[in-house]
Amino acid sequence: MIYKKENTLWHGKIGVPEKYITAALKKKEVLILEYKKGKMEIPYTEIKGSIVGYSPFFRDKFGGKDYKLVYFQWKDDEPIQTNKLL
Numbered sequence: 001m002i003y004k005k006e007n008t009l010w011h012g013k014i015g016v017p018e019k020y021i022t023a024a025l026k027k028k029e030v031l032i033l034e035y036k037k038g039k040m041e042i043p044y045t046e047i048k049g050s051i052v053g054y055s056p057f058f059r060d061k062f063g064g065k066d067y068k069l070v071y072f073q074w075k076d077d078e079p080i081q082t083n084k085l086l
Contacts (some may be wrong), residue, residue: 005034015069038076
């Protein structure tokens, strides 16, 4: 299982750094994306077919390496339950 939590959506799409996609495909594991209180699971067999776009290259702030974002259409599979007392 490869897990990545993201804080933003762009036009209904979630952007994930390419290294997480590569890791999920290499290890043949499910990619789990979390946004706010929702979660989306993409089996490794469906990752390539679910990609809807790529960003231009960015320079990493800490390592100085170039990377790009891979975009998936956000589909909230299951909301994450929070147990809060009112």
